Amino acid sequence: MTQYLLLLLSTALVNNVVLVKFLGLCPFMGISKKVDTAVSMGLATTFVMTMSSASCWLLENWLLAPLGITYLRILVYILVIASVVQFTEMVVRKTNPALYQVLGIYLPLITTNCAVLGVPLISTQEHQPFIVSLLFGFGSAVGFSLVLALFAGLRERLNLAQVPSAFSGSPIGFITASLLALAFMGFAGLVSH
């Protein structure tokens, strides 16, 4: 049990997918203007990332490895992720039209979030068992949502600050992101592995 908790902690904070591994920076900069949308986007991404971690593990170990066609891994993973995203979109549209309106174009764009592809690939590379792979996906997604929400909060405050005109907009966003990444380096000693 402790092992799994430590795994979650390590993927969410120590090896944060955005700020330490630098995956998924596109939604990180794109949807962090408002906290509400950032949280909803985080939830949708969490669902997709967990589902795709699980289904990619199943495909890798039951289809690709037995048939010896692991060179098709990226192709198959992309196929699965795209389907999961489509499915998520339908579910969100059915259950929460307001959220569907807010997320808009960003929902299908989860497909192109490289973190969603990167996490199952890393998991496969490290030959993790199923539960670990699932938790790895979930933990990474939680880390992603956490950072997205934090960063959105920071950017909401930044809108009120007087930024030199050369830095206003995205540049100050990137500087803030780097400071946030520095802050997350403080977690480095939390879990040793």
Place this chain on the structure above:
Amino acid sequence: MFVAVASLTTLGLILGLLLGVAARRLAVEGNPLIEEIQAILPGSQCGQCGFPGCAGAAQALVAGEAPVTLCPPGGRDVVAALALKLGIEVDLSGIKDSGPQIAEVKEELCIGCTRCFKVCPTDAILGASKHIHSVFREACTACGKCVEACPTEAIAMRPVPVTLQSWYWDKPEERLAA
């Protein structure tokens, strides 16, 4: 090779089937009237009605929150079509209808500032920075956004010029028909 092709095909088929079933199960019943109304509107998303795009205008029309006369670029024809679709009586005589129009750039006044083609919702304005702009006749929907954007008043709306492609016989006059 064969295994790869077969397994990918099977995988694709299974996923496609699952998504197809999910699409049926999770189908959202939108109001079909909204889509029909949206098809009547010009679709240039110019925003002159005060709603965010034609989809927003169609929703407001169906909800009864907007008059059928809301669409300036649509002119009298769109008003008549909307009134017919929604079953509303409208007095068409009060509506200003100058016939189909397009934007025209007065070349002696254009300074090539590109402001008009940045606001054009249908990409109907051609040109580059510091070059004289021109209007692409087939794409212009006469929404009038470029007229407001132009700093030198070089753009004006005018009736669509008659060309060999758009010329047609006049309708028979009343006394001949009677």
